[in-house]
Amino acid sequence: MSLNSVGRPTRPVSDTPGAGFASLSGGRGLLQDEALIFERSSWTGTGVDLPEPEAGSEDLGGLVRAEPLRLPGLSEPETVRHYVRLSQKNHAIDLALYPLGSCTMKHNPRLNEKLARLPGFADLHPLAPVSAVQGALALMDLLAHWLKTLTGMPAVALSPKAGAHGELCGLLAIRAAHAAHGQTRRRLVLTPTSAHGTNPATAAFVGYEVMEIGQTADGRVDLEDLAAKLTDEVAAIMVTNPNTCGLFERDILEISRLTHAAGAYFYCDGANFNAIVGRVRPGDLGVDAMHINLHKTFSTPHGGGGPGSGPVVLSEALAPFAPTPWVVHDGEGFRLVEETEAEASQAFGRMTAFHGQMGMFVRAYAYMLSHGADGLRQAAEDAVLNANYIKARLSGVMSAAFPDGPCMHEALFDDRWLEGTGVTTLDFAKAMIDEGFHPMTMYFPLVVHGAMLIEPTESESLAELDRFCDALLGLAGAALSGDMDRFTSAPHLAPLRRLDETLAARKPRLTWRPAEPGVAPAPLAAE
Amino acid sequence: MRYLPLNAADRRHMLGVIGAASADDLFADVPTPARLSAPVDLPYHAGEIEVERELSALAALNRPAGAGPFFCGAGAYRHQVPATVDHIIQRSEFLTSYTPYQPEIAQGTLQVLFEFQTQVAALLGMEVANASLYDGSTACAEAVMMARRITRRRKAVLSGGLHPHYAAVTATIATAEGMEIARRPAAVDAEADVLAAIDSETACVVVQTPNVFGTVTDVTAIAEAAHAAGALLVVVTTEVVALGLLKTPGEMGADIAVAEGQSLGVGLNFGGPYVGLFACREKFVRQMPGRLCGETVDAEGRRGFVLTLSTREQHIRREKATSNICTNSGLCALAFSIHMTLLGGTGLRRLAEVNHGRARTLAQALGAVPGVEVLTPRFFNEVAIRVPGPAAALVEALAGEGILAGVPVSRLDPPAGLDDVLLLAATETTTAADIDSLVAALSRRTRG
Numbered sequence: 001m002s003l004n005s006v007g008r009p010t011r012p013v014s015d016t017p018g019a020g021f022a023s024l025s026g027g028r029g030l031l032q033d034e035a036l037i038f039e040r041s042s043w044t045g046t047g048v049d050l051p052e053p054e055a056g057s058e059d060l061g062g063l064v065r066a067e068p069l070r071l072p073g074l075s076e077p078e079t080v081r082h083y084v085r086l087s088q089k090n091h092a093i094d095l096a097l098y099p100l101g102s103c104t105m106k107h108n109p110r111l112n113e114k115l116a117r118l119p120g121f122a123d124l125h126p127l128a129p130v131s132a133v134q135g136a137l138a139l140m141d142l143l144a145h146w147l148k149t150l151t152g153m154p155a156v157a158l159s160p161k162a163g164a165h166g167e168l169c170g171l172l173a174i175r176a177a178h179a180a181h182g183q184t185r186r187r188l189v190l191t192p193t194s195a196h197g198t199n200p201a202t203a204a205f206v207g208y209e210v211m212e213i214g215q216t217a218d219g220r221v222d223l224e225d226l227a228a229k230l231t232d233e234v235a236a237i238m239v240t241n242p243n244t245c246g247l248f249e250r251d252i253l254e255i256s257r258l259t260h261a262a263g264a265y266f267y268c269d270g271a272n273f274n275a276i277v278g279r280v281r282p283g284d285l286g287v288d289a290m291h292i293n294l295h296k297t298f299s300t301p302h303g304g305g306g307p308g309s310g311p312v313v314l315s316e317a318l319a320p321f322a323p324t325p326w327v328v329h330d331g332e333g334f335r336l337v338e339e340t341e342a343e344a345s346q347a348f349g350r351m352t353a354f355h356g357q358m359g360m361f362v363r364a365y366a367y368m369l370s371h372g373a374d375g376l377r378q379a380a381e382d383a384v385l386n387a388n389y390i391k392a393r394l395s396g397v398m399s400a401a402f403p404d405g406p407c408m409h410e411a412l413f414d415d416r417w418l419e420g421t422g423v424t425t426l427d428f429a430k431a432m433i434d435e436g437f438h439p440m441t442m443y444f445p446l447v448v449h450g451a452m453l454i455e456p457t458e459s460e461s462l463a464e465l466d467r468f469c470d471a472l473l474g475l476a477g478a479a480l481s482g483d484m485d486r487f488t489s490a491p492h493l494a495p496l497r498r499l500d501e502t503l504a505a506r507k508p509r510l511t512w513r514p515a516e517p518g519v520a521p522a523p524l525a526a527e
Numbered sequence: 528m529r530y531l532p533l534n535a536a537d538r539r540h541m542l543g544v545i546g547a548a549s550a551d552d553l554f555a556d557v558p559t560p561a562r563l564s565a566p567v568d569l570p571y572h573a574g575e576i577e578v579e580r581e582l583s584a585l586a587a588l589n590r591p592a593g594a595g596p597f598f599c600g601a602g603a604y605r606h607q608v609p610a611t612v613d614h615i616i617q618r619s620e621f622l623t624s625y626t627p628y629q630p631e632i633a634q635g636t637l638q639v640l641f642e643f644q645t646q647v648a649a650l651l652g653m654e655v656a657n658a659s660l661y662d663g664s665t666a667c668a669e670a671v672m673m674a675r676r677i678t679r680r681r682k683a684v685l686s687g688g689l690h691p692h693y694a695a696v697t698a699t700i701a702t703a704e705g706m707e708i709a710r711r712p713a714a715v716d717a718e719a720d721v722l723a724a725i726d727s728e729t730a731c732v733v734v735q736t737p738n739v740f741g742t743v744t745d746v747t748a749i750a751e752a753a754h755a756a757g758a759l760l761v762v763v764t765t766e767v768v769a770l771g772l773l774k775t776p777g778e779m780g781a782d783i784a785v786a787e788g789q790s791l792g793v794g795l796n797f798g799g800p801y802v803g804l805f806a807c808r809e810k811f812v813r814q815m816p817g818r819l820c821g822e823t824v825d826a827e828g829r830r831g832f833v834l835t836l837s838t839r840e841q842h843i844r845r846e847k848a849t850s851n852i853c854t855n856s857g858l859c860a861l862a863f864s865i866h867m868t869l870l871g872g873t874g875l876r877r878l879a880e881v882n883h884g885r886a887r888t889l890a891q892a893l894g895a896v897p898g899v900e901v902l903t904p905r906f907f908n909e910v911a912i913r914v915p916g917p918a919a920a921l922v923e924a925l926a927g928e929g930i931l932a933g934v935p936v937s938r939l940d941p942p943a944g945l946d947d948v949l950l951l952a953a954t955e956t957t958t959a960a961d962i963d964s965l966v967a968a969l970s971r972r973t974r975g
Binding site: 034047062066082098100105111128135172175200201202203281295301308309338341348350366373384386388406408444491501509512 | 529537538542547556563569575581583586597602611618634661695771773774787800818822830835845846847855856861865905907926927931934
């Protein structure tokens with residue numbers, strides 16, 4: 001039973017030891033059991049006091065719904081309690097190190113939250129007259145200036161809503177540029193096997209065929225393979241740098257030279273820009289387009305899976321094809337170019353209804369101002385230093401996937417060191433939960449067997465890094481000495497034990513439905 | 528630097544453990560010509576005081592919706608968000624957690640998503656909903672791409688009542704993938720105009736109700752026509768509060784229903800972040816884009832929730848995924864769900880009634896202004912009016928008087944030739960005094 005080609009188990013083992021002491025009510029100290037909001041006896045309450053509607057008939061043309069909407073309403077205290085109880089079942093970066101490689105779980109400054117909530121930003125309508133939103137447009141212009149300066153690129157499209165949306169934006173610009181030059185035969189996008197899944201998915205989404213580029217033994221793009229595949233049918237390459245193995249592509253200048261010589265464009269996945277911000281400008285590497293995850297490099301909160309923000313910096317060659325809208329400044333002030341006519345006649349289109357993730361722009365800009373050019377550079381250095389420290393401390397026991405030379409902001413291990421123990425990468429990761437840490441990214445990148453990708457970020461103190469390393473070394477010792485139960489049935493101390501993903505996929509239950517009105521459905525049962 | 532815990536002694540010690548002489552050594556793989564020897568040409572770090580001062584000065588140059596009479600809508604609506612919502616979403620455990628890939632320590636987020644999916648499905652009258660997309664416009668584009676996968680047809684018919692930006696986003700993405708987009712001419716009340724464009728190549732028909740001009744329409748007949756031709760019906764809603772009072776997309780025969788969820792819990796935010804709602808019939812679930820949360824059990828048989836059906840998604844299926852989406856709009860989905868939990872069906876109905884009542888008052892007042900014609904025949908909380916002269920100039924002039932009078936159609940859709948049409952919305956936040964101010968100012972202008 002597996003989800004991917006590297007054998008990630010998706011079911012718990014059957015012979016799980018008991019949970020030990022049990023309370024009479026099912027409560028667990030501070031950890032409260034909390035039912036679904038739908039499992040309450042009364043659904044007709046509400047936690048919002050509203051005025052009486054104005055009297056009179058309606059102008060809805062007889063479209064009033066026949067059945068009232070059936071959804072439970074909770075008073076304010078019940079609501080607060082419901083969500084606070086649920087919140088206590090989550091791990092969070094504010095609680096402990098969250099070493100998810102490629103995801104960049106760094107501290108989220110609270111000043112940025114405060115500023116994003118100023119009514120001048122938060123209570124602003126996207127289509128209010130431009131005379132009423134000059135400060136918002138100025139902020140977008142300032143953010144664009146910082147992003148262009150930090151990347152050494154001449155243009156930026158701010159509107160993409162996340163990294164993958166930025167990839168889409170970049171590839172659409174590339175497609176438009178090729179079309180403008182009559183290069184319509186170019187149907188291929190080359191990307192390494194180690195790429196984020198979003199790269200091939202995005203290429204396919206806009207109608208390109210995906211061809212994989214091989215990798216060298218030291219975890220970089222295979223230049224010979226790349227050169228051989230760079231035909232006149234290639235539209236673009238998509239390369240992450242630093243790559244998903246946590247390594248800087250040493251031959252990056254040659255990669256971009258070969259790509260341009262073949263008439264293709266270089267799309268750089270900027271998910272790992274946090275490792276090099278302030279030290280390396282992608283524009284100096286020959287990049288034509290790169291998205292910047294504001295929720296990674298510039299620390300806007302991940303919020304349990306979003307919202308993100310994925311502005312795309314563009315080279316001179318691609319800048320004319322950027323999507324609307326964008327901000328311009330003329331003598332009088334700022335205005336928005338919103339339509340694909342006249343001054344935007346080459347724009348490839350529009351990525352989203354309005355102007356992008358303004359709430360994230362405010363936070364990211366505040367983060368940049370706080371750090372400054374010096375602090376951003378130091379943050380990148382500390383992120384890289386922290387990852388190399390972890391790599392150095394763990395390498396004696398765990399097998400680094402690429403032991404030679406420094407890594408960048410994340411340290412990659414494989415599962416060779418677990419051979420013969422019966423413990424898998426998944427087991428090891430789940431045991432980390434019992435030690436109070438979130439697991440690292442597992443089984444990614446796909447080019448390394450049983451991958452464990454650890455990204456500490458610059459937010460961790462030396463003491464916290466040591467606490468983490470000590471815990472992992474302790475676990476590693478247990479694994480190597482045959483303490484199997486600690487791993488195969490982990491986690492033992494989390495709110496729930498290992499969950500049955502196979503059952504969830506085989507009998508999808510995606511919404512709560514009463515077996516009969518008002519009666520809870522029978523729980524799913526494992527076969 | 529207040530966000531960086533390491534000090535110089537820590538760094539020296541760590542370099543020693545690593546066996547590197549300096550931090551520069553760690554960047555040895557960067558080609559020499561690409562290394563920056565000094566910080567780039569931008570200001571150096573700043574304390575909270577300076578940062579707050581600069582950002583506050585920028586915010587002060589803007590005119591927030593709450594600063595006076597305000598009637599903008601057209602896909603983003605100002606509603607009262609209970610204080611509880613913002614309090615809860617700022618809890619560390621929600622704000623600073625990641626996608627719940629480790630379900631044992633993410634049951635908080637996962638249960639919220641399961642409740643969110645249930646609320647969204649009920650609200651839209653559909654069988655299943657996903658865990659959110661970026662916003663309504665990208666959800667609309669995803670719905671069209673999904674219809675293409677299901678029907679294996681290449682044409683999408685968009686109604687002239689669809690928000691022009693939604694049409695543009697959909698056309699941008701779908702045409703890149705080789706689809707043909709047939710967008711019908713903009714019209715206040717002509718959803719049925721799509722009927723003539725449906726043929727055997729049609730993958731889906733996209734209609735919006737209430738549409739961008741505020742008109743509410745029963746699209747049941749359009750659903751029947753689409754189905755008779757083997758096409759799917761996609762119903763778009765940009766104002767979900769309307770669903771407290773109106774027939775649902777599901778009731779009218781939608782196969783896929785998408786909506787902008789911004790009205791509940793999220794706020795205006797100058798256009799983002801918002802939250803895309805996406806729901807469909809159960810038989811299409813394996814063609815859905817985005818994350819799905821499902822129920823399961825743990826090793827001790829206790830109920831729990833996990834992300835599921837991930838073989839549709841890019842991190843597993845790569846170029847064969849149903850969409851490239853990864854990050855969605857989790858925190859906004861949480862905000863939406865909290866607001867919906869506070870309202871309940873009872874509260875949403877009341878909220879919808881209050882909105883409709885205010886809009887009726889607004890429409891009657893506008894109809895009494897000489898030279899103004901109310902164009903929207905059936906509406907929820909937004910109406911289109913015809914004014915003498917260009918609406919954009921009128922809006923700018925009224926903004927000078929402190930009144931944000933709505934959105935001119937010329938800004939959304941210049942080629943439509945509706946330069947004298949203005950869209951105005953009223954919500955529970957609109958007062959009788961706001962409407963009086965608007966009408967007085969408008970009367971002075973239209974008379975002159």
